[in-house]
Amino acid sequence: DGGITQSPKYLFRKEGQNVTLSCEQNLNHDAMYWYRQDPGQGLRLIYYSQIVNDFQKGDIAEGYSVSREKKESFPLTVTSAQKNPTAFYLCASSTRQASRYGYTFGSGTRLTVV
Amino acid sequence: GQQVMQIPQYQHVQEGEDFTTYCNSSTTLSNIQWYKQRPGGHPVFLIQLVKSGEVKKQKRLTFQFGEAKKNSSLHITATQTTDVGTYFCAGPGTYKYIFGTGTRLKVLA
Numbered sequence: 321d322g323g324i325t326q327s328p329k330y331l332f333r334k335e336g337q338n339v340t341l342s343c344e345q346n347l348n349h350d351a352m353y354w355y356r357q358d359p360g361q362g363l364r365l366i367y368y369s370q371i372v373n374d375f376q377k378g379d380i381a382e383g384y385s386v387s388r389e390k391k392e393s394f395p396l397t398v399t400s401a402q403k404n405p406t407a408f409y410l411c412a413s414s415t416r417q418a419s420r421y422g423y424t425f426g427s428g429t430r431l432t433v434v
Numbered sequence: 435g436q437q438v439m440q441i442p443q444y445q446h447v448q449e450g451e452d453f454t455t456y457c458n459s460s461t462t463l464s465n466i467q468w469y470k471q472r473p474g475g476h477p478v479f480l481i482q483l484v485k486s487g488e489v490k491k492q493k494r495l496t497f498q499f500g501e502a503k504k505n506s507s508l509h510i511t512a513t514q515t516t517d518v519g520t521y522f523c524a525g526p527g528t529y530k531y532i533f534g535t536g537t538r539l540k541v542l543a
Contacts, residue, residue: 353530363477363522363533370529378530410476418531422467422479422524 322347326411326426332434333398333405341396341429343411351418352394355410356380357428363410369394370416398431406433436461438525440534448542453513455537457506457523464526466499466506471536472519513541 324345333339343352354366365378369388383402388394394413398405408430412423437460447453457466465484469477481490483499483506490497494517496509510517520538524531 351529360538362536365530368530376529412477418467418526419465420482422469422482423477423531424479425476428476 324413324424324426326429331429331431335433336400338397338399341409343394343426344392345413347413349413350416351414353412354396357408357410405431407431436527436532438532438534440523440537442537444538446540447513449515450512453510453539455508455521457534459504459525462503467524468497468508469522470519477522515541515543517541
């Protein structure tokens with residue numbers, strides 16, 4: 321079955337540590353996105369990529385980094401510079417135009433700083 | 435920059451009552467999409483509207499795109515407990531969609 325997989329589902333991080341969230345898709349989508357969602361809030365865009373080896377900052381990129389070395393993969397690193405990283409992180413993918421079928425989201429990673 | 439706002443932010447209804455959420459864009463949109471996120475889950479694409487004044491139905495859900503293509507609405511008839519969740523609209527920006535602020539629906543049995 322085609323889909324988008326995020327791992328791990330739950331992640332605990334100590335303050336000062338970097339952590340990397342995985343996002344893999346087998347939908348042959350060109351575009352991939354990372355969103356942050358805080359409890360009861362909307363979706364805030366962190367980074368997005370329209371094509372391999374290229375990505376752009378979203379609205380809240382500070383303290384995060386990404387790479388897009390393969391079409392299928394778009395990992396997100398939450399660095400120690402991110403002061404309040406506890407949140408629900410959602411990865412999504414789409415065709416370049418995202419038309420007709422919209423974004424396909426992964427099931428998310430819940431990151432908690434302990 | 436482009437903004438997409440939704441009202442209301444929260445809505446509590448009794449089961450069987452109707453529900454409507456409204457989406458307003460600061461710019462004219464070529465299309466608009468709607469998503470549903472169940473509590474604890476991830477957003478799921480529901481539908482895309484493209485034409486001015488377009489109305490589409492999915493069972494008890496009715497989606498409408500405004501004549502000026504700057505607003506949209508989602509109406510649920512006779513809500514059920516399975517309708518609980520947050521509904522987001524999204525409009526196309528530059529290389530990405532701009533998601534609305536969302537409307538959280540709670541259905542009281």
